[in-house]
Amino acid sequence: MPNATTRPKRTRRHRRAQREDAARNELVSRSLESAQQCLFSEDYGTAFVHYLLVLNLAPALKDFANESFRFTLFKWAEELDSLGRIQDLFDCYEQAMELFPVDEIIVNSMGEHLFRMGFRDEAAGHFYKALKLRPDFPEAKENFYRVANWLVERWHFLMLNDHGRNHKYQLAIKKAVEGGCSSVLDIGTGTGILGMCAKMAGAAEVYACELSKTMYELACEVLSANGMADCIKILHRKSLDMEIPKDIPNRVSLVVTETVDAGLFGEGIIETLIHAWKHLLLPPPNPGELLSSPSQTGRVIPAGATVFGVAVQCPEIRRHHRLCVSSVGGLDLSAVGQIYSPVSCLADTEDSTEPYTTERLSRLRGGYIQLTQPFTALDIDFNNVQELEGLCSREVVQLCLCVTQDGILDALAVWFQLHLDQDNHLSTGPQEETCWEQAIYPVQSTFNSVKRGDEILVEVSCKDSYLRLCCVAIIRDGNTIHMDSATKGAPKSLPANPEVDLCSALAGLQTNQEKASLAFMLESSEIALLNNTAYHSSFQKAMSKLLDSLQSTRRQQESNAQPDPVYVLDVSEGFSVLSLISAQLGFNKQIGSNSGLVKAYSSVEKEHHQNLLKLLAKGNGVLESALEFWLTHVEDDSAVLQRPATEKLWSAIILDCIETCGLIRQKLLEKASLARCLLEDGGQIFPERIVIHGMLVESDTLLLENAVQGTEPTLGFNIAPFINQFTVPVHMFLDLSTLECRQLSEPVELFTLDLMNSSANYTDKQVKVQVSTSGKVSAIPFWYQIHLDCWQSVSTYSKDSHWKQAAVVLQQPLTVSRGDWFQLSVRLHKSSISITAVKEEEPGANDVNTEVESATNDT
Ligand code: 44T
Numbered sequence: 120m121p122n123a124t125t126r127p128k129r130t131r132r133h134r135r136a137q138r139e140d141a142a143r144n145e146l147v148s149r150s151l152e153s154a155q156q157c158l159f160s161e162d163y164g165t166a167f168v169h170y171l172l173v174l175n176l177a178p179a180l181k182d183f184a185n186e187s188f189r190f191t192l193f194k195w196a197e198e199l200d201s202l203g204r205i206q207d208l209f210d211c212y213e214q215a216m217e218l219f220p221v222d223e224i225i226v227n228s229m230g231e232h233l234f235r236m237g238f239r240d241e242a243a244g245h246f247y248k249a250l251k252l253r254p255d256f257p258e259a260k261e262n263f264y265r266v267a268n269w270l271v272e273r274w275h276f277l278m279l280n281d282h283g284r285n286h287k288y289q290l291a292i293k294k295a296v297e298g299g300c301s302s303v304l305d306i307g308t309g310t311g312i313l314g315m316c317a318k319m320a321g322a323a324e325v326y327a328c329e330l331s332k333t334m335y336e337l338a339c340e341v342l343s344a345n346g347m348a349d350c351i352k353i354l355h356r357k358s359l360d361m362e363i364p365k366d367i368p369n370r371v372s373l374v375v376t377e378t379v380d381a382g383l384f385g386e387g388i389i390e391t392l393i394h395a396w397k398h399l400l401l402p403p404p405n406p407g408e409l410l411s412s413p414s415q416t417g418r419v420i421p422a423g424a425t426v427f428g429v430a431v432q433c434p435e436i437r438r439h440h441r442l443c444v445s446s447v448g449g450l451d452l453s454a455v456g457q458i459y460s461p462v463s464c465l466a467d468t469e470d471s472t473e474p475y476t477t478e479r480l481s482r483l484r485g486g487y488i489q490l491t492q493p494f495t496a497l498d499i500d501f502n503n504v505q506e507l508e509g510l511c512s513r514e515v516v517q518l519c520l521c522v523t524q525d526g527i528l529d530a531l532a533v534w535f536q537l538h539l540d541q542d543n544h545l546s547t548g549p550q551e552e553t554c555w556e557q558a559i560y561p562v563q564s565t566f567n568s569v570k571r572g573d574e575i576l577v578e579v580s581c582k583d584s585y586l587r588l589c590c591v592a593i594i595r596d597g598n599t600i601h602m603d604s605a606t607k608g609a610p611k612s613l614p615a616n617p618e619v620d621l622c623s624a625l626a627g628l629q630t631n632q633e634k635a636s637l638a639f640m641l642e643s644s645e646i647a648l649l650n651n652t653a654y655h656s657s658f659q660k661a662m663s664k665l666l667d668s669l670q671s672t673r674r675q676q677e678s679n680a681q682p683d684p685v686y687v688l689d690v691s692e693g694f695s696v697l698s699l700i701s702a703q704l705g706f707n708k709q710i711g712s713n714s715g716l717v718k719a720y721s722s723v724e725k726e727h728h729q730n731l732l733k734l735l736a737k738g739n740g741v742l743e744s745a746l747e748f749w750l751t752h753v754e755d756d757s758a759v760l761q762r763p764a765t766e767k768l769w770s771a772i773i774l775d776c777i778e779t780c781g782l783i784r785q786k787l788l789e790k791a792s793l794a795r796c797l798l799e800d801g802g803q804i805f806p807e808r809i810v811i812h813g814m815l816v817e818s819d820t821l822l823l824e825n826a827v828q829g830t831e832p833t834l835g836f837n838i839a840p841f842i843n844q845f846t847v848p849v850h851m852f853l854d855l856s857t858l859e860c861r862q863l864s865e866p867v868e869l870f871t872l873d874l875m876n877s878s879a880n881y882t883d884k885q886v887k888v889q890v891s892t893s894g895k896v897s898a899i900p901f902w903y904q905i906h907l908d909c910w911q912s913v914s915t916y917s918k919d920s921h922w923k924q925a926a927v928v929l930q931q932p933l934t935v936s937r938g939d940w941f942q943l944s945v946r947l948h949k950s951s952i953s954i955t956a957v958k959e960e961e962p963g964a965n966d967v968n969t970e971v972e973s974a975t976n977d978t
Contacts, residue, residue: 143176143177144177146172146176147172147177147180150169150170150172150173150176151169151173151184153165153166153169154166154169154170154173154187154191155187158187158191161194163191163194163195163198164195164198166191167191167192167195167211170184170187170188170191171214171218174188174218178218181218181219185219185222188215188218188219189215189222189224189225192211192212192215192225193228195211196208196212196228205236208232209229209232212225212228212229215229221252222252223248223249223250223252223253223256223259224249226248226252226259227245227246227249227256227258227259227262229245230242230243230244230245230246230249230259230262231262233245234262234265239269239270240270240331240332240333242262242266243263243266243267243269243270243333244333246259246262246263249262250263257948257949258949261948261951264847264848264849264951267845267846267847268847270331270333270334270845271333271334271337271842271845273824275309275310276823276824276825276827276842276846277554277823277824278377279310279312279827279838279839279842280823280827281553281554283545283552283553284545284553285312285833285834286834287543287545288312288313288316288375288420288539289316289834290543291421291539291540291542291543292313292316292317292320292373292375292420293316293320294542295413295420296320296321296322297320297321299372299413299414300322300372300413300414300418301322301323301324301372301414302322302324302325302326302369302371302372302373302414303317303322303324303325303326303371303372303373303374303375304325304326304327304328304358304371304374304375304399304400305325305326305327305328305374305375305376306327306328306358306375306376306378306391307328307329307330307358307376307377307378307386307391308327308328308329308334308338309329309338309377310334310338310341310838310841310842311338311341311347311351311353311838312834312836312838313327313375313376313377314326314342314347314351314375315341315342315345315347315351315834315836316375316834317373317375318347318350318351319835322373325350325351325352326351326353326366326367327351327352327353327354328353328354328355328356328357328358328361328366329353329354329355330355330356330357335353335354335355337841337842337845338353340841341836341837341838341841341842344837344840344841345836345837352367354366358394358395358399359390359391359394361398361399362398363398363399367399370399370400370401370417371400371401371417372400372401372413372414372416372418373417373418373419373420374392374395374399374400374417374418374419374420375419376388376391376392376419376420376421377421378391379424379535379537380477380558381475381477381533381534381547381555381556381558382474382475382558382585382586383424383426383535383558383586384581384584384585384586385558385585385586387584388501389507389511389581390584392501392504392507393504393507393508395419396417396504396507397504400417400419401415401416402416402417403416403417403502403503403504404416404418418502419501419502420539420540421501421537421538421539421540421545422500422501422502422538422539422540422541423498423499423500423501423502423538424499424501424535424536424537424538425495425497425498425499425535426495426496426497426499426533426534426586427493427494427495427496427534427535427536427548428493428494428496428531428532428533428534428588429489429490429491429492429493429494429531429532430489430490430520430522430528430530430531430569430575430590431480431488431489431490431530431531431532432488432490432526432527432528433480433485433486433488433529433530434484434485434529435483435484435485435487436483436487436529436530436559436561437529437561438646438650438921439460439561439643439644439646439647440459440460440462440529440530440561440563440643440646441458441459441460441561441563441646442457442646442649442650443650444649444650444652447650447651447652447656447696448652448655448656448659448696448697448700449659449703449707450655450696450699450700450703450735450739451738452735453738454734454735454737454738455637455639455731455734455735455738456637456639457565457637457638457639458638458639458641458646458649459563459638459640459641460561460640460641460642460643460646461473461640461642461643462474462475462476462560462561462643463563464560464588464589472640473585474560474585474586475533475558475559475560475585475588476558476559476561476643477556477557477558477559478532478556478557478559479549479554479555479556479557480532480549480557481549481550481857482854482857482858483854483857484854484856487529487532488524488526489523489524490522490528490575491523491575492520492521494518494520496518496577496579496586496588497579497581497586511581511582511584514580515578515579516578516579516580517577517578517579518576518577518578519574519575519576519577520574520575520577521572521573521574522569522570522571522572522573522574522575523571525568525569525570525571526569527567527568527569528567528568528569528575528593529561529562529567530559530560530561530562531559531560531577531590532549532557532559532560533557533559533560533588534546534547534548534549534555534557536548554820554823554824558586560587560588560589562590562602564590564602566593566600566602567602569593570595572595573593573594574593574594574595575590575592575593575594576590576591576593576594576599577589577591578591590602637734639731641694641731642693642694644693644779644921645693645694647779647921648693648694648695648779648921649694649696650919651919651921652919653913653917653919654913654919654920654921655696655697655700657907657911657912657913658697658700658805658907658911659700659704660910660911661805661907661908661910661911662697662700662701662704662771662805663704664908664910664911665685665770665771665803665908666685666701666704666705666716666717668801669685669770669801669802670685670716684705684716684717684718685705685716685717685718685770685771686718686720686768686769686770686771687701687702687717687718687719687770687771687772687773688719688720688722688769688771688772688773689701689719689721689722689773690722690772690773690774690775690790691722691723691773691775692775692784693723693775694723694728694731695723695775696732696735697773697805698719698720698721698732698746698773699719699721699732699735699736699741699746701771701773702717702718702719702741702746703739703740703741704717705717705718705719705745706741706742706745718744718745719745719746719747720746720747720748720749721746721747721748722748722749729748732746733746768797768798768802769797769798769799769802770798770802770803771798771802771803771805772797772798772802772803772804772805773804773805774787774790774791774794774804774806774874776806776809776872776874776903776905777809777903777905777915777922778922779852779921779922780851780852781852781853781901781902781922781924781925782849782851782925782950782951782952783872783903783947783950783952784950785949785950786949786950787874787950788872788880791804791874791877792877794874795874795875795877803875803908804874804875805907805908806874806905806907806908806912807873807875807906807907807909808872808873808874808875808906809874809903809904809905809906810868810870810872810903811868811869811870811871811872811901811902811903811945811952812866812867812868812901812902812904812916813866813867813869813899813900813901813902813927814862814864814865814866814888814899814900815862815863815864815888815890815896815899815935815941815956816860816861816862816863816896816897816898816899816900816926817863817894817895817897817898817932818858818859818860818861818897818898818926819859819897820858820859820860821850821853821858821860821897821898821926821928822897822898822928822932824850825846825847825850826842826843826846826930827839827842827843846930848927848928848930848953849925849926849927849928849953850925850926850928851923852923852925853900853923853924853925853926854923854924855900855916855924855926856916858900860900861892861894862891863890863891863892863893863894863896863935864888864889864890864891864892864941865889865891867888868886869886869901869943869945869954870884870945870947872947882946882948883944883945883946883947884944884945885942885943885944885945886943887940887941887942887943888940888941888943889938889941890935890936890937890939890941891937892937893935893936893937894934895932895934895935896929896933896934896935896941896956897928897929897932898927898928898929899926899927899943899954899956900924900925900926901924901925901926901927901952901954902914902915902916902922902924902925903915903916903922927952927953927954929956933956933958935958939958939959940958940959941956941957941958942956942958942959943955943956944956944957
């Protein structure tokens with residue numbers, strides 16, 4: 120029998136609960152209704168708040184409201200983004216993820232926002248999570264592949280595959296630890312490999328630090344898998360932020376590190392080691408005390424390094440850093456003072472410049488010629504803190520190099536030897552069997568031809584933790600010809616004989632004060648594009664043909680009136696002269712009028728790009744009215760393509776379809792379908808069609824860059840399965856002409872993208888290809904034939920191409936014999952290509968390239 124005194128209470132509570140339920144239900148249903156109304160009237164912010172309230176009060180409605188909630192979130196986030204309310208945007212996503220923690224679409228979308236804001240590590244975490252929630256989620260997969268490249272750079276695979284390097288580090292660490300270095304700090308541990316070597320060698324205490332969050336988490340996984348999680352303390356920290364005893368209890372006797380880039384100092388090793396000597400390492404052995412105990416003193420592996428350099432002639436470097444042609448597509452380029460790339464060794468150049476770029480000299484198209492003997496640029500002892508400190512403050516050192524061969528001085532190439540200890544050395548030289556890159560310091564001077572017997576004056580300095588090498592002058596027959604640079608104004612020369620006189624005069628002519636102020640900086644890929652004469656001349660021919668046909672139709676239609684101009688829109692990314700080529704063609708074709716036949720619109724945004732185009736327009740007699748700029752603040756892609764005069768349509772729209780890295784530009788098909796809607800009758804999209812070609816190859820190099828190979832543990836440690844989670848199937852920025860590989864089939868057509876006709880498109884295609892040489896198929900490189908119109912086309916895999924190529928690397932290489940048939944399934948999803956290859960068991964199919972196509976719905 121229930122207690123009589125509690126009964127009324129319970130009833131009261133019950134009634135109150137009922138009342139509350141009713142009120143809540145009322146609130147929920149009214150809020151839901153408001154949310155839907157707000158959504159209808161596109162008031163996404165209010166709709167979002169209503170939905171939050173509804174779903175927090177009535178979680179049972181989550182399934183019902185999921186889609187509308189997501190839609191509201193995405194719309195509201197778009198608005199917040201365009202208002203710059205980034206914190207609010209992320210707060211909304213946080214709230215959304217609290218409600219829907221396993222909604223992979225929301226998680227992935229949050230990742231996309233993070234990525235755009237530059238939070239790559241966090242973005243990667245979200246893509247990874249979305250992929251774990253739904254492994255076949257194509258958007259998340261594509262996003263993850265995109266960030267995997269940033270997060271775990273490809274050199275990690277190369278380094279872990281480089282047994283020689285691993286072994287030498289292991290030997291040096293073992294020797295130091297066995298010699299008495301009992302406490303070790305691995306700075307920039309990456310996968311944790313050097314720290315684990317120290318532990319295996321018997322070090323009593325091992326610490327490791329890593330500043331990248333992704334690499335830190337990866338290292339934690341690796342340590343656990345190798346049973347070392349308890350004996351190596353790993354910190355997600357930059358070594359410069361570490362303190363004793365907060366982070367590690369005592370100073371250590373050994374620091375191991377490989378925080379070096381192709382230019383040796385670019386990862387900040389000088390600062391890192393100065394800090395380590397001051398705060399983290401035991402004092403160095405006293406030279407007087409020969410028997411000081413290694414466990415009481417500090418040392419560093421690598422013990423030091425020697426930096427080497429050589430002056431080179433290299434056409435591939437030249438065409439990326441200097442304008443090499445005087446005209447393109449009928450445009451005279453001489454109006455431009457000078458164009459220079461953002462790679463400059465001068466300490467006083469703009470922030471956007473970097474002192475060197477990196478290349479594998481042995482893989483550069485067209486090769487290179489050494490113009491001097493290799494020289495020693497610098498020797499550095501990492502165990503001497505005074506020397507490290509002196510390096511940053513020391514004066515510039517001048518070196519004089521003897522030219523051994525006539526040629527064009529295109530660059531200084533730099534590599535180094537890392538002295539791990541007295542016996543173990545690693546070299547990053549161009550002749551080495553390893554895959555190291557070299558640092559390239561391009562020479563951007565207009566005066567750069569050297570003769571055997573000349574001397575090149577080089578300045579070596581170390582500023583802002585970069586090693587800088589700069590060619591400052593050429594000494595010929597005792598006379599010094601100072602090298603000008605685009606940013607430094609006129610050269611100062613001391614000519615004393617007629618030849619030098621002439622050279623200097625020439626150099627001076629090109630860089631007089633007026634011209635020097637007209638120097639423009641373009642990205643090296645934009646410079647290479649400008650140097651691509653074949654592409655511009657094909658475009659000029661195709662555009663000219665279109666103008667002819669439009670002009671004749673216009674004349675027929677409006678026989679007595681002034682014909683309508685031809686409206687051309689160039690929406691290329693980055694710098695492009697295609698709009699100007701079109702405008703100039705308009706002037707050439709116009710008879711009896713100075714207004715021009717063409718009105719060209721360029722979407723270049725940067726002020727210096729616009730100025731450069733204006734200057735070129737003037738130099739080529741194109742009136743200002745024929746070339747217009749717009750798109751200063753266009754947020755979404757549809758706006759990019761809208762004509763300023765809305766009643767008119769575009770006669771031609773130029774789309775920039777292929778990225779320099781060799782991939783199709785994102786959203787290309789969406790842009791093309793939008794462009795089609797905005798074209799006048801008889802108008803054209805340039806290019807009209809793109810055909811993707813590919814072939815089967817065997818390439819160990821690609822495999823080594825793709826994943827840690829083989830089943831053997833790395834130095835006895837289990838690392839491969841962890842880092843291989845960051846493997847991506849598509850490699851970009853390849854130069855196929857120099858890639859070490861064996862071609863196992865003829866090139867075949869893989870896919871066609873028709874930009875003028877959506878119904879011709881498909882998303883999947885089956886292609887058959889026959890093996891011409893027996894081997895192991897490890898990759899399918901691909902490139903594009905860009906058809907500007909029916910007659911004009913250019914290949915992205917040609918001598919002049921400023922485009923690189925890409926390749927799909929197969930996760931499982933396939934052994935094949937000559938005559939075998941392969942079935943390739945090519946799929947295009949949101950501008951990204953995937954290819955799977957299956958060996959056909961049934962021979963016989965004679966019909967090459969049998970195609971099974973399924974339609975795309977890209978409209
Ligand atoms: N380059 C290979 C390797 N880090 C670059 O986050 C070198 C290519 C290469 N962590 C020629 C020569 C070579 N505190 O994960 C990275 C990075 C981390 C730090 C904590 C610090 N102070 C730092 C500084 C860097 O260290 C890892 C490796 S650094 C990059 C190595 C022979 N071509």
